[in-house]
Amino acid sequence: MTQRRPLGLTTIYAALLAGALTCAPAMAAGDYPITPKQRDTAQKVAQAGVPLSELAPNAPDSYTVKRGDTLWGISSIFLKSPWRWPELWGMNTDQIKNPHLIYPGQVLFLVKADGRARLQLGRDVGGTNGDVKLSPRVRSTGLDDGSITSIPQHLIEPFLNEAIILNTDELATAPRVVAAQENRVMMAKGELAYARGEFTNGDTEYRIFRQAKPLVDPVTKEVLGYEAAYVGTADVVRPGSNAGGANEVPTTLKIGLVRQEVNVGDRLAPIPARGYTSYVPHAPANPVDGFVVSVYGDAINAGQNQIVAINRGSADGMEKGHVLALWRSGRTVRDTTTATKDLIRLPDERHGTAFVFQVFDRVSYALVLTVQEPVTAGDRITQP
Structure with missing residues (x-):
């Protein structure tokens, strides 16, 4: 040496x-x-x-x-x-x-x-x-x-190739699972599934996603992208033939790793080359003023070490590694100490930090690192 x-x-x-x-x-x-x-x-x-x-x-x-x-x-x-x-x-x-x-x-x-x-x-x-x-x-x-x-690498590792945001609903036209053995509706690891659609020549490993859902900006109500929930993986064991013809034979798949059971109607996308990225916490160079769009998965709110989507992406200067402050919006209350009982809005309160680890065009995923109260859609984000 x-x-x-x-x-x-x-x-x-x-x-x-x-x-x-x-x-x-x-x-x-x-x-x-x-x-x-x-x-x-x-x-x-x-x-x-x-x-x-x-x-x-x-x-x-x-x-x-x-x-x-x-x-x-x-x-x-x-x-x-x-x-x-x-x-x-x-x-x-x-x-x-x-x-x-x-x-x-x-x-x-x-x-x-x-x-x-x-x-x-x-x-x-x-x-x-x-x-x-x-x-x-x-x-x-x-x-x-x-x-x-x-940072805790194991918390974000599964999301690097599993959590995706699409600019348009490309999965609507992607290959889809149409049937399973013995007329089953749901499939588990090791079982066979059958799919139709245009498969890429040479690709034999696919990710399985549930139908993508739109992510809507909590302020502008504009669709920022489409979030596809990751289901699992599948390998092509027998290519189909005569696609679209009278005697079409669907592609045969073997279900691999699964996060949840595969359903008829789930969509397929090729597994991309594994990417490796540096994750070094740093503050954004410019001011940030955005909001939490959603909590990943089916949860209503997020705690420490959970994933949230925010309405800022690469188009807004967001980078992997950015650390953001989380703010709870101030409530509107009535001042009962006055005769007119005026409505007043309390100031926003900072209650946590989040770490951006995956960036798309207009949306990013962030890991909640510290939090005092549950994070919900609509919480504000700023530079720390």
Whole structure:
């Protein structure tokens, strides 16, 4: 193994610049290009840290990383606003292509100087006087070697290829399940199903969706897109023939993984190539003023770690990784202390944060990270 020079400081912020915090397979260090602008930003952040006023009231002097931790969770221990963690972590621009990932068992130390605070990696040397040795090291292993993630990856992983928003109702003309064995209406894993429609040549793996439903903007009442509920997967075991003819033979499918039982009438779409994306929390560069459109699934409201759709997408400047504040609209009440009993509207109250992880043209999906009250359609979203 090639010997590498140790980093002077942890390089978590380098992950933001270099795309290291991903769910992708191991990649070579040279796959992360750094622009002059990114390097300049990194240097400024590395020199600054965060003001002491931004630290959490009970921020510890040290913390030992545990299995299951996330950068968001660790940052919430040290910071009032966890999405500002890039400012807390230092980096070494000479070694920016080699992200210093954080692993269970490592110790993080909060260093305070000149009214600012930063985190460093080190280890407790076990001395009787509480001495600590700061000893950052570089790991040259891949990104799937047990390092902690930026947010709870397992919560959003199923949605990356399962939750889709369509600009138009394309599924209305997609291949459809028309029958099952023994006249069944619902099908489970391993059972055969029969489908009609135009199948793509060469595609043998398909996703199954329920009929798409429109997502309506809570303010303008405009249809923003069509949300298709994911049902499961199916493999083509025998292609059909003579489509549309008098002696048509439907395509035979074998039901694979399922989230719910497959119904006659469900639609099929080819399984796309697996995409890998960086998920690094950061605030939007511009002001955001939007609303929650719906809660994913059949729920009326959402709690922590649930998914919501918002009425802002790539056309509005929304990006994967954006952190948003959730606001409950103020109620309209009657002032009973006056003779006229005026109607007044109470101010909106902030009650949580959400993390955008999937972006479409006019709609995005966000994971509810913190919440004080249940999130419902119509709740307002802004920059944090």
